[in-house]
Amino acid sequence: MDAVSGLLTMPVVPWSVAGALLVVLIAVLLRGRKPSGAVDDAVLEAVYVMAKAPLELREGLDQAAADKVAARLLQLLKCLAIGITDGAGTLLSWDGEANEHYADLVDPIGTSIRKHRREVVSHDKMPCNHRGTCRMRTAVIVPLIVEGQTEATLIVVGRTRGKRIVHMADAVARFVGTQLEAARLEETKHQLNQAEIKALRAQISPHFVYNALNTISSLIRTDPEEARELLQDFADFTRYCFRTEGTFTTLSDEMRNVDRYLTIESARYGSRLNVRLRIAPEVQSVVLPFLLIQPLVENAVKHGIANKPGGGTITVTAQDFGTEAEISVEDDGVGMDPALLDGMRDSRSSAHIGLTGINRRMSQVYKNRYSLMVETAPGAGMKVTMRVPKFVRGVRPDMLNFAAEVPAQSPRRGTARAGLPDVTPNAS
Numbered sequence: 001m002d003a004v005s006g007l008l009t010m011p012v013v014p015w016s017v018a019g020a021l022l023v024v025l026i027a028v029l030l031r032g033r034k035p036s037g038a039v040d041d042a043v044l045e046a047v048y049v050m051a052k053a054p055l056e057l058r059e060g061l062d063q064a065a066a067d068k069v070a071a072r073l074l075q076l077l078k079c080l081a082i083g084i085t086d087g088a089g090t091l092l093s094w095d096g097e098a099n100e101h102y103a104d105l106v107d108p109i110g111t112s113i114r115k116h117r118r119e120v121v122s123h124d125k126m127p128c129n130h131r132g133t134c135r136m137r138t139a140v141i142v143p144l145i146v147e148g149q150t151e152a153t154l155i156v157v158g159r160t161r162g163k164r165i166v167h168m169a170d171a172v173a174r175f176v177g178t179q180l181e182a183a184r185l186e187e188t189k190h191q192l193n194q195a196e197i198k199a200l201r202a203q204i205s206p207h208f209v210y211n212a213l214n215t216i217s218s219l220i221r222t223d224p225e226e227a228r229e230l231l232q233d234f235a236d237f238t239r240y241c242f243r244t245e246g247t248f249t250t251l252s253d254e255m256r257n258v259d260r261y262l263t264i265e266s267a268r269y270g271s272r273l274n275v276r277l278r279i280a281p282e283v284q285s286v287v288l289p290f291l292l293i294q295p296l297v298e299n300a301v302k303h304g305i306a307n308k309p310g311g312g313t314i315t316v317t318a319q320d321f322g323t324e325a326e327i328s329v330e331d332d333g334v335g336m337d338p339a340l341l342d343g344m345r346d347s348r349s350s351a352h353i354g355l356t357g358i359n360r361r362m363s364q365v366y367k368n369r370y371s372l373m374v375e376t377a378p379g380a381g382m383k384v385t386m387r388v389p390k391f392v393r394g395v396r397p398d399m400l401n402f403a404a405e406v407p408a409q410s411p412r413r414g415t416a417r418a419g420l421p422d423v424t425p426n427a428s
Contacts, residue, residue, distance in 0.1 A: 272311025
């Protein structure tokens, strides 16, 4: 019986051990497949959800943006509450429970802002009238630092103590801080665009203003009707150029302004300046950066035709090119050495700032996909060509109402206005 009993019991021990080992192995495998902790879960879910949502902070941090971010983070972190203050410690948003404890966090928030460091506050160290029922255990205050300055603070109120809530707050604060940095870059980009436009407006030479007014005054006695029309063109030209709002415009509005400029210069130069405008109807609604073409035309007049004995012709063409519009400004003036083009593109001299500014602005708007193409040779004139896409996300014609605000005018005697297909006004 002992022998038989031994035979029956011997296999049982290894199988029980194997079963226990199998359970342990499955547990290890499942634990290995599980994310390392709540930090990873929070970060991955935050990245996924926030990537799908619009960037609330793209336009900067205000109360409306803070409310959206706080609600989103409360849902993601599943904590007790989320608070956001500005860089001075003023509360912008609080979403969740325990809002009565914000007053107890004012001093730690100030310390976090001044010392640029995280502050962790335990509920045990706070006065609380509902200590038995209050679910708050820890508040983590993290400064959101952008370019060395605290732009805001993020407050994460948790139901538990320990390092987990601290790590969650740090991870999410880094993510929100990245959005604040993106907002700062967006603001810097906008300021740069405005500075470029101001620089272009500043290029309207006092000599041009003086010469235009001098030309108009000389016609008052001999041809008052022509003087009146030129004065209206000059007023509309300056009104368009010095318009304070608007980064983009339509090709038709830009070409109207080019026509005003050339009309004034034609009156000054007389038969020395001939003008041809060829604008295809299908590209007139294309949106492009404000004052993109006029500086090229001005360069052609000042550096191409004005320096050529006997003058010459400027031809401005805009035509359909599939998904793009092709625009060219060509003159048969003095031209230049092609070897000087590379230096001219990066030059900040006033003589060629038009090319420099246009290349830079096109690079900013179209993400380095479009630039100027220049053909020239000494004595052979110059042709500057650009292509712009017919549609770009985020590019809107925010100066579209300008044309409607300008009083309608009758065509000038012997010429046709810009904005019409294949226009060829020859100054006389």
